[in-house]
Structures are given as C-alpha cells and as structure tokens.
Amino acid sequence: MTEKYIITGLVQGIGFRPDVKRAAERFGICGSIKNTGGAVEVIAQGTPERMTAFKNSIQSFPMAIIASFSIEETDSSQYVGFTIIPSGEENTDIPLITPDITVCDSCLAEFEDKDNRRYRHPFISCTQCGPRYSVIDALPYDRDNITMSDFMMCAECREEYTDIKNIRCHAQTIACNKCGPILSYTVPGDPLDGAVETIKSGGVVAVKDIGGYHLVCSAFDEGAAQRIREIKQRDAKPFAVMFNTVSEIHSFAVVSEAEEKVLKSAARPIVLVKSRNNKFAEAVCSASDSIGAFLPCNPVQHYLTKKCGALVTTSANVSGEPIIIDDERIVALRKSTGGFEILSHNRRILTPLDDSVCRVIRGRVQLIRRARGYTPLPVEIDMPQNTAVFAAGGDLKAAFCYAKDGRAYMSQYFGDLENADAYNVWRNNMERLGELLRIKPDRIIGDMHPGYFSTRYANGEKLQHHYAHMASVMAEHKQKRALGFIFDGTGYGTDGNIWGGEIIRYENGFTRIGGLEYTPLLGGDESAKDSALTSECYLIAAGIEPETSNAPIIKAAVKNKINTMLSSSMGRLFDAVSAILGICYYNSYEGECAIMLENAAAASDEAYPLTLPIKEGRWNTATLIRQIYDALSRGADKNSLALGFHMAIVNTVCEYAENQTEKNIVLSGGVFANRILTELCIDRLEGKGYNVYINEQVPTNDGGIALGQAWYLSNEKRR
Numbered sequence: 020m021t022e023k024y025i026i027t028g029l030v031q032g033i034g035f036r037p038d039v040k041r042a043a044e045r046f047g048i049c050g051s052i053k054n055t056g057g058a059v060e061v062i063a064q065g066t067p068e069r070m071t072a073f074k075n076s077i078q079s080f081p082m083a084i085i086a087s088f089s090i091e092e093t094d095s096s097q098y099v100g101f102t103i104i105p106s107g108e109e110n111t112d113i114p115l116i117t118p119d120i121t122v123c124d125s126c127l128a129e130f131e132d133k134d135n136r137r138y139r140h141p142f143i144s145c146t147q148c149g150p151r152y153s154v155i156d157a158l159p160y161d162r163d164n165i166t167m168s169d170f171m172m173c174a175e176c177r178e179e180y181t182d183i184k185n186i187r188c189h190a191q192t193i194a195c196n197k198c199g200p201i202l203s204y205t206v207p208g209d210p211l212d213g214a215v216e217t218i219k220s221g222g223v224v225a226v227k228d229i230g231g232y233h234l235v236c237s238a239f240d241e242g243a244a245q246r247i248r249e250i251k252q253r254d255a256k257p258f259a260v261m262f263n264t265v266s267e268i269h270s271f272a273v274v275s276e277a278e279e280k281v282l283k284s285a286a287r288p289i290v291l292v293k294s295r296n297n298k299f300a301e302a303v304c305s306a307s308d309s310i311g312a313f314l315p316c317n318p319v320q321h322y323l324t325k326k327c328g329a330l331v332t333t334s335a336n337v338s339g340e341p342i343i344i345d346d347e348r349i350v351a352l353r354k355s356t357g358g359f360e361i362l363s364h365n366r367r368i369l370t371p372l373d374d375s376v377c378r379v380i381r382g383r384v385q386l387i388r389r390a391r392g393y394t395p396l397p398v399e400i401d402m403p404q405n406t407a408v409f410a411a412g413g414d415l416k417a418a419f420c421y422a423k424d425g426r427a428y429m430s431q432y433f434g435d436l437e438n439a440d441a442y443n444v445w446r447n448n449m450e451r452l453g454e455l456l457r458i459k460p461d462r463i464i465g466d467m468h469p470g471y472f473s474t475r476y477a478n479g480e481k482l483q484h485h486y487a488h489m490a491s492v493m494a495e496h497k498q499k500r501a502l503g504f505i506f507d508g509t510g511y512g513t514d515g516n517i518w519g520g521e522i523i524r525y526e527n528g529f530t531r532i533g534g535l536e537y538t539p540l541l542g543g544d545e546s547a548k549d550s551a552l553t554s555e556c557y558l559i560a561a562g563i564e565p566e567t568s569n570a571p572i573i574k575a576a577v578k579n580k581i582n583t584m585l586s587s588s589m590g591r592l593f594d595a596v597s598a599i600l601g602i603c604y605y606n607s608y609e610g611e612c613a614i615m616l617e618n619a620a621a622a623s624d625e626a627y628p629l630t631l632p633i634k635e636g637r638w639n640t641a642t643l644i645r646q647i648y649d650a651l652s653r654g655a656d657k658n659s660l661a662l663g664f665h666m667a668i669v670n671t672v673c674e675y676a677e678n679q680t681e682k683n684i685v686l687s688g689g690v691f692a693n694r695i696l697t698e699l700c701i702d703r704l705e706g707k708g709y710n711v712y713i714n715e716q717v718p719t720n721d722g723g724i725a726l727g728q729a730w731y732l733s734n735e736k737r738r
Contacts, residue, residue, distance in 0.1 A: 020070060021050075023093040024061040026077070028086035029396070031160040032117035034146025035059060035083055036103050037188040042076040044183070049098035053105065054159035064098045082147065084115060103189060116152055116395050116455060117160070119229050119372065121287045121316040123148040125186060130318045136175070139211065140196045141319045142366065149192045150229045152395055153370045158455060162191045166367040173198035200366035202319075205353075211319070214362045215326045223247055223359035225335045225349050229317055230372025230391045231342035232335035232349050234359065237300075237327060244302035244331055250356045253338045256608035257304045259289045259311035259374065261332040263324035268312045271295055271329070277379045286392025287316040288375035303331055308618050313374065316392070319362070334373055338608075341434055341444045344368040370451070371444060372431055380694065381701050386718045387692060389418065390431040395452060397426035398716045398726060400494045402733035409453070409460035410732065411473040412725035413484065416718065417441065419449050419473075420725035421458045427494065427729050428456060432722055436472040446476075464732040466724070468511035482728050484510030485521045486529040488687040488719075490727030493525065496712045500526045502681040504672055504700075507688035507720070508547060508590030508609075519588025519688075520638065522675060528735065533636040533675065535592065537585040539577045546584075546591065550605060550612045553591050554598035561644040589668075589690045592640055596664050599647060600657040610689070617693050619661035627655055627663035631671040638671055662695075669699040676704060684711045689720035 036052050039061060043050065046069045050062035063073060078085055122130075126143045129135045137143045144150070157164040172180060176193050179185045187193045194200065204210035206217065214224045214235075223236045223246050234250060236243035238260050248254065262268045265279055272292040274282070282290050289311045297304055304310060313332075315321040324330055334342040335349060343349050346363055353359060372391040377384050386393070400422065407423040414436040421428045430448060434441040453459075465477025466484055474481070482490070488510075489503035503523040512518040513531075520535030538560045540546045546553050555565040555573050564570060577583055590613065597603045597612035602619050606612050629646050632639045647660055676684060684704050691697045691713065704711045717723035 020067055021062070021064040021093055021095045021098075022070065023091040024063065024074070024077075025055075025058055025089045025091060026061065026085060026087070027058045027115075029082075029084035029115035029117060030059045031115075031158070032151045032155075032191070033082040034188075034190065035080065037146060037183060038080050039077055040101050040103055040183055040188075042073060043101035046073045046076065048073045049101055051098070051102045051104050053103065054161065062093060062098065064095075086115065115397065116155065116158070118152050118286070118392050118394055118396055119150045119316070120148045120285050121314075121392075122318055122321065127318065127321060130321070137195050139322070140194070140199065141202050141211070141317075141322075141364070142192070142194050142199045143318055144190065144192045144194075145186045146188065146190045147186070149190075153230050153368055153372055153391075154192070154366070155455065156369055160191060165191055166369060167192050167194065169365075169367065170194060170199055200364045203363050203365070205360045210362055211322055214323060214360070217360050218243075218323065218327045218330070223250070225353070225359050225361045226319065226323070227346075227349075227361075227363045227368075228320065229368070230370065231344045231368060233332050234335045235323065236331050238303050238329040238331050239298070239300055241300040241302055244300045246358050247331060247333060248302060250352070250358065251333065251336070251338050254607040255305045255611060256338075257307040257309075257311060258331045258333050259313060259376075260299065260303065261313055261315060261320060261324055261330045263315065263321065263328075265314065267329065268292070268310075268314075271298065272310045272312055274312075275379060277382050277384075281377060281379060281384055282312065282314055284392075286375060287314055288377050288392055289313040291376070291378040291387070299329070306615060306618065308621060311376065332374075339435060339438050339441075341438075341441050342371050342373050344371045370431070370448065378692075378694065380697050380713065383713060383715050385692070385697075385713060385715060386723075387720065388416075388432045389429060389718055389722060394431040395428050395456075397428045398495060399425060400427050400726075400730055401425070401497050402730065406733045407458050407460045407462075408729050408732045409449075409458075409463045409477075410725040410728035411463070411465040411477040412728065413466045413468070413721045414471040414473050416720050416722040417445055417473060418718075418722045418725055419445070420729045421453060421456055421460065422729040422733055423456075423458050427726050428452065428458075429717055429726060432718075442472055445473075462732055464728045466511070466728075467513070480732055482731050483513050483518075483529070484724065485518055485523060485531075485688070487724040487727035487731065489523050489525060489529070489685050490731045491717055491723045492685045492687045492712050492714055492727075494726050494730035495714060495716050498683055498685070498712065500681065501683040501685045501712070502676060502679050503685035503687065504675075505685075505688045506589035506690035508588055508690075509586075512587075517584050517586040517588060519586065519590055520592065521587065524679075524681065533633070534638060535587040535589060535640055536634070536637040537587050538591075538640060539580070539583045540586045540591060541573055541576050541583050543582060543584065546586075547594075548606045550594035550598040550603065554595040557592070557595040557640065557644050558599070558648065561641040561648070563645065563648055589688070593690065595644070596647060596661075599644070600651065600660055602657065602661065610692070613690070613693065616661050616664070617695055619658045620665050620695055621662075623656065623658035623662040625659055625662070626666045627659040629660070629663040629667040631667040633671065633675065643667060665693075665695050665699065668696060669703060672700055673703050673707065676709060677707070682709055684709045686711065686713050687719050687723075691719045
C-alpha cells in the first residue's frame with residue numbers, strides 16, 4: 020500500500036526528516052520526505068503492518084510537536100528506498116518555527132574532545148540543537164534560507180550532511196573549524212583564550228551570542244561589574260549571573276526541583292532563585308535577595324563559564340535601548356564608552372533576542388520576559404477557524420501577537436517603544452514574523468492609550484489595558500468566565516483616568532466592579548519614578564500633612580488640579596508605602612521601590628496588623644495609609660509594616676472574592692511579579708476552594724497583553 024502524509028506543527032529545524040528516514044529504513048518502508056512550506060510531506064509504501072508501525076513511530080518523535088497528521092490518496096508507483104528530496108513551497112499551512120535551542124550534550128562533548136575535528140568549534144550544532152529562529156530568513160527551514168547559507172560546506176561536512184547515520188544528517192547549521200563561521204577578538208591571539216584572559220584580569224568583554232551582544236565580566240569583580248553599569252547607564256538593577264552547572268547555582272542559591280528543571284530546559288531562561296550566600300561583587304545583585312541565574316546555551320558561553328566561573332551576562336546596550344546585533348553598533352558603543360573588548364563572529368543575526376526571564380510560583384512557571392528559547396512557539400487558544408488577527412500590545416515591555424486558527428504567536432520582548440530604536444526593531448520584526456508565518460490579519464487591535472505608538476499603529480479596535488491583562492490569562496487557560504484581580508502600575512482607563520488596581524468580572528464581556536479608590540497624583544509620568552513625590556500625594560489624600568518643604572506646593576497643586584491625574588494604581592500604592600516606610604524613594608529602574616518593599620516584608624517574621632477596608636466597592640487606601648503612618652510614628656518596625664501591607668492586600672482580595680459567586684479567579688498585572696503577594700493569594704484562595712489562574716506562557720506584566728487583545732478580538736468581537 021502507498022500513502023501520502025501531510026504533517027504540520029513543529030516539524031522543521033529539529034531533525035525530523037532524517038528521523039523519519041531512519042524509521043522508514045527500520046520498518047522497511049520505501050518512499051520520500053520533503054519540507055513543503057510550513058509542513059512536511061511523506062510518501063510511504065509498504066505492507067499494512069509495517070505502515071502502521073511506521074506511522075506510530077513518526078508520531079512519537081520526542082522533539083516534534085505534531086499539530087495535524089493527514090493521510091491523502093496518492094499514486095501507487097513503485098518506490099525504491101527512502102529519500103529526502105528538496106523542499107517544496109506548495110503547502111500553505113502556518114508553520115511552527117523552532118526557537119533557538121541550547122547546545123546538546125553530544126555536541127558539547129565533541130567541542131571538548133581534543134581528538135575530534137570540531138574541538139573548540141564555537142558554532143558546533145546538530146539536528147537537535149543550535150540557533151533556529153535567530154538565523155531564519157525564510158521558510159522552509161533549509162540551508163539556503165538561513166544565514167548559514169553564507170558559508171559553503173567543506174567536503175567532510177557535506178559527507179556528514181548526507182549520511183543518514185550521522186547526527187548531522189540534514190542539520191542545516193552544520194559547520195566545522197574549516198568551513199563554518201569564525202570568531203574574532205579585538206586583542207591579537209586566540210579569541211576564546213583572549214576573552215578568558217580579559218575576564219580573569221578584571222576586564223569586560225562584549226560577546227556576540229545567538230540573539231545579540233552581551234556584556235560579560237566576572238561576577239566576583241567589583242570594578243568590572245561597575246564598569247558594565249557605566250556602559251549601560253544602569254545604576255542599581257541587578258544583573259543576571261551565568262553559571263557553568265546547576266551544582267554551582269546550588270552553592271549560591273536555594274534551588275527547588277521545579278526551578279532546576281526550568282534552568283536545565285532547552286530554553287535556558289534566566290530563573291529568579293532565592294540567594295543562599297551572596298559572594299558576588301556588590302554591584303552584581305545590589306540589594307536584591309534573589310539571583311537571576313541561568314546556564315550557558317551555546318559553546319562559547321560553556322567555555323567562558325568553565326574557565327572563568329560565574330559571569331555577569333547582560334545585554335550589550337544602553338538601558339532602554341534594544342539589544343545590539345550589528346557589529347558596527349557594538350564598535351560604536353566601545354568607541355563612545357571604552358573599557359571593553361569584543362568577541363565577535365561573522366554569522367549574521369536576523370532576529371534580536373534577549374534572554375528569557377522567569378520564576379517558579381507555587382510550582383508554576385511565571386514568565387517575566389518571553390524571548391530566546393520561547394519565541395516564536397505559539398500559545399494554543401480558543402478562537403474561530405479562518406480567523407486572523409494582529410494585536411499590537413502596548414508601548415511598555417512591548418510585544419505583539421499574531422493569531423490564527425487557534426494559535427497565538429507571541430513576539431519576543433522589545434523594551435519600551437518611546438525609544439526610537441526599540442520602535443523600529445518592533446516594526447521590523449512585526450513585518451518579518453508576519454511574512455514567516457504567512458498571516459495576513461483581517462483585523463487589528465491595540466491598547467486604548469491615545470499616546471502609545473503601538474496604538475497609533477494599530478489604528479483599529481481598542482481594548483482597555485486591564486481587560487487585556489485579564490484576557491491574557493483566560494486565553495492561556497481557556498476560561499469562559501472569571502473574576503479578575505488586575506494590579507499594575509498604569510493603564511489608560513475607559514473614563515480617561517489612570518487605572519491599576521482593578522477588580523473585573525468577565526461573563527460574556529468585561530465589567531469593572533471594584534478596586535482601589537482614586538488618588539490625585541502629581542507629576543504625570545514622573546510619578547512612576549519619584550516615589551517620594553507619590554507618597555506625599557497619598558499622605559495628603561489621607562489627610563496627613565507631609566513633613567517636607569515641598570508639601571504646601573504639592574497640596575496646592577493637588578487642590579487646584581494642576582498637573583495632576585486621578586489614579587487607582589496598585590503599583591503607585593506600593594511605591595508610596597515604600598517611601599513612607601523609608602525603604603526606597605525613587606525607582607532608578609522599573610519596580611525598584613516595590614521590590615525593596617517586598618524584600619523588607621520577606622525579612623519580617625511577623626506582620627503588623629493593617630486593614631484595607633472596602634467602601635462602596637472601592638478599596639479605601641486613605642485608611643490604610645493613615646494606619647501605616649500612625650504605626651510608624653509610634654515606632655513600629657518597618658519590615659513588620661511592609662509584611663502587614665502585603666497581608667492587608669491579600670486579606671482584602673480574599674474578602675472581596677468571598678462576596679462574589681465566581682469560583683474562577685484570575686491574577687494578572689505587573690504587581691503579581693511580587694512573590695509574597697502572589698503566593699499568599701494563591702494559597703489563601705485555593706485553600707477556600709477557588710480555582711486560581713496566573714499567566715504562565717506569557718508575562719504577567721505588559722509583555723503579555725497582546726495575547727489578551729488577540730483573544731478578545733477573535734472571540735468577543737465576533738459574537
């Protein structure tokens with residue numbers, strides 16, 4: 020019998036064709052296989068028993084994600100053997116594009132084997148590992164359609180490429196020290212050893228990795244870490260630290276079994292883990308009680324960490340700008356700032372990709388930044404067939420989304436679009452991913468904020484910011500109704516005010532049913548940074564005269580509504596309390612005051628009793644502020660008050676939920692990156708029988724709202 024199989028899903032860039040050929044030879048099947056656009060086409064000929072075994076084998080390959088497996092009639096020509104034939108373009112199914120994959124153990128062993136011809140080859144890879152999305156120029160995923168087309172295979176690589184018994188059979192990124200990309204270094208000599216010497220000597224190296232340049236130095240060298248802060252213009256935000264092995268991470272941090280699993284996953288994200296003993300230079304983690312730990316994802320990183328120990332590894336760019344992928348730009352940065360060497364290579368990077376960041380919350384992976392290793396794998400969502408939409412997301416932590424036929428393809432993180440370079444990268448990648456996926460959206464949606472660049476681009480449907488946060492969780496978990504607690508720093512409300520501490524019900528539509536009371540805040544966008552100013556506004560709203568020289572001016576401005584805005588932001592409330600308690604007065608990076616407040620709460624064994632009363636559906640923050648101020652005046656411990664503040668919010672969340680009939684609870688928004696708040700809410704609510712859902716496949720911050728927008732437009736707007 021002869022059959023044709025059309026297989027869609029994640030079946031390109033993972034060695035699927037050689038695996039199928041090996042299975043065909045194992046079961047005595049004749050025929051062929053080829054890539055066709057976003058799918059794979061197999062012609063199979065054999066006895067019914069062997070065909071059944073062959074089909075079962077194909078559908079059980081560990082790295083493949085098969086979305087559909089259709090069987091079509093075909094001619095019964097006699098086939099001899101089983102061949103891999105050149106790709107075709109006739110299939111129009113949307114492809115699943117493979118994200119960049121960490122180097123596998125087999126390749127790493129060859130890299131370290133002095134007798135292997137790929138010894139210390141910095142670009143070693145096979146069908147199971149290596150760069151994918153960052154080097155794809157077009158589909159199908161073939162050598163001619165990726166940046167490795169710039170390099171002609173040598174005779175030995177060509178022989179391996181065509182040998183079905185070889186792990187590099189049809190490995191499109193195949194290369195070796197003879198024919199592959201090469202490293203270069205700004206100091207004469209061997210590039211790898213030169214970089215090691217620079218790092219060990221207290222220097223900084225800009226390393227061109229899979230998705231862009233990273234600034235690298237020893238995590239134990241204060242001067243080098245401070246130098247990176249100067250280059251990036253980054254005052255206090257903690258750096259991520261790359262370790263060679265998980266056992267090394269264990270010596271510096273408390274790592275759970277679930278966290279270790281994520282650390283060792285193919286995505287190789289940065290995982291926020293609890294610091295055990297911080298022996299790093301002071302400038303590395305600053306005041307954080309967590310470490311952003313991760314493992315190497317490519318051979319160069321493995322070599323550097325093995326030779327130098329734990330390394331600060333952070334994107335090579337001035338803070339707020341996109342990661343650098345161009346050689347000319349890194350040279351320009353070196354010229355303007357000085358103080359670092361460059362370890363580069365001559366393979367082009369097509370897609371800029373930061374490292375992904377996540378944490379484990381009650382056994383659930385919570386993404387904070389979705390990028391390398393995850394993008395552009397889709398999120399499966401409920402949506403009508405033959406529906407194609409584009410969601411622009413927002414301007415902060417920008418990420419967009421294409422969705423069609425039940426799959427939402429989230430882009431990587433781009434930073435803030437108020438930066439011109441970030442906006443241009445966002446635009447270019449929006450066009451690029453749309454072309455790769457071959458999705459032509461029939462509808463477009465964006466945020467309601469009238470000043471957002473993404474909103475102006477979308478120029479179509481709008482969805483309120485906090486509704487989009489809630490929708491992103493509902494999309495992930497395929498929920499039809501829920502009660503949402505959506506807490507973040509800012510979002511443009513339907514009434515023109517600034518929202519951020521909202522309670523929303525979804526049942527055939529969104530309804531805002533409660534949340535924080537409005538507080539007049541002074542200073543516009545500056546209030547998101549100047550927590551001292553924010554705290555004075557909250558004190559004035561609570562009937563307390565701030566003991567500062569600016570108080571009369573601020574009070575007059577608030578009274579006369581000069582440069583003020585009404586805000587129900589939970590993020591600003593965290594900032595205000597942090598400043599009132601004398602913990603942190605200014606956000607030198609986003610969320611710094613709230614993070615310091617959380618650290619203070621974590622340092623306390625006892626919560627000071629505080630309440631956040633509900634008044635006519637709104638949460639009375641003025642009463643809470645007066646309680647904190649009075650307790651502090653009486654000498655209460657600030658750490659105990661910080662924990663009491665967290666507990667007051669948790670108690671009110673639970674009290675509000677208990678007065679509703681809905682059992683599905685959604686927690687979303689940037690404030691729920693707070694571990695104490697999120698874990699206590701989950702524990703208390705689930706302990707009372709509620710079903711609690713958080714973002715797991717997209718960030719809980721603004722990096723996830725595009726998914727919610729896409730889900731809403733493809734469902735709610737089509738009722």
